[in-house]
Amino acid sequence: QKEVEQDPGPLSVPEGAIVSLNCTYSNSAFQYFMWYRQYSRKGPELLMYTYSSGNKEDGRFTAQVDKSSKYISLFIRDSQPSDSATYLCAMIGTGTASKLTFGTGTRLQVTL
Amino acid sequence: DADVTQTPRNRITKTGKRIMLECSQTKGHDRMYWYRQDPGLGLRLIYYSFDVKDINKGEISDGYSVSRQAQAKFSLSLESAIPNQTALYFCATSDPGTHYMNTEAFFGQGTRLTVV
Numbered sequence: 001q002k003e004v005e006q007d008p009g010p011l012s013v014p015e016g017a018i019v020s021l022n023c024t025y026s027n028s029a030f031q032y033f034m035w036y037r038q039y040s041r042k043g044p045e046l047l048m049y050t051y052s053s054g055n056k057e058d059g060r061f062t063a064q065v066d067k068s069s070k071y072i073s074l075f076i077r078d079s080q081p082s083d084s085a086t087y088l089c090a091m092i093g094t095g096t097a098s099k100l101t102f103g104t105g106t107r108l109q110v111t112l
Numbered sequence: 113d114a115d116v117t118q119t120p121r122n123r124i125t126k127t128g129k130r131i132m133l134e135c136s137q138t139k140g141h142d143r144m145y146w147y148r149q150d151p152g153l154g155l156r157l158i159y160y161s162f163d164v165k166d167i168n169k170g171e172i173s174d175g176y177s178v179s180r181q182a183q184a185k186f187s188l189s190l191e192s193a194i195p196n197q198t199a200l201y202f203c204a205t206s207d208p209g210t211h212y213m214n215t216e217a218f219f220g221q222g223t224r225l226t227v228v
Contacts, residue, residue: 006154008152034216041221041222042221042222043116043202043204043220043221043222044219045219046216046217049216088154088155090217099160099170100145100157100206100217102154102155103154104152104153104154105154105155
């Protein structure tokens with residue numbers, strides 16, 4: 001079983017929709033949670049990060065972490081065609097979780 | 113110029129050939145990484161280096177070797193390429209800064225390698 005599981009999609013939504021992207025993980029030592037966005041033919045870029053449980057908002061993007069359920073989410077409000085990309089969750093912690101570990105990525109397509 | 117530069121961007125090579133992928137960075141970071149990305153498998157860590165004298169195997173290091181020539185340069189070699197090493201390869205750097213887990217990774221543009 002992978003340490004980090006992520007639905008690969010693809011996920012297709014109309015412009016303006018609310019998008020929910022999710023990851024689950026098994027290692028309770030993860031403490032620092034990130035979302036990367038990867039456009040086609042590019043390297044991933046950090047979108048948001050959250051330390052421990054809770055919510056963090058940045059414009060149209062909200063990251064949520066529920067450590068009790070080992071579940072993290074990224075919400076995109078008012079989705080735009082420019083949001084079309086692959087979204088990868090990533091996490092790191094201490095001890096057995098001390099290396100940055102990525103999910104497989106979810107491909108998102110926002111249509112006009 | 114990009115902060116993390118990978119060369120070549122694309123390469124086709126034959127089975128059994130030795131090939132080197134190069135990475136250089138201008139961010140001044142000590143930590144450098146090599147990942148491969150395959151459809152449905154995400155980013156998998158091949159090797160990582162926390163400084164010039166510290167090199168560590170990742171989860172899929174078999175068939176690969178690395179060299180950290182300087183703080184800014186980290187090369188990945190395939191000693192004898194095989195078709196299942198066909199993938200998109202990324203180099204990345206990070207700097208923990210004041211928070212040891214603040215590991216924002218900065219990625220290069222990737223090298224698309226095809227082994228035939």
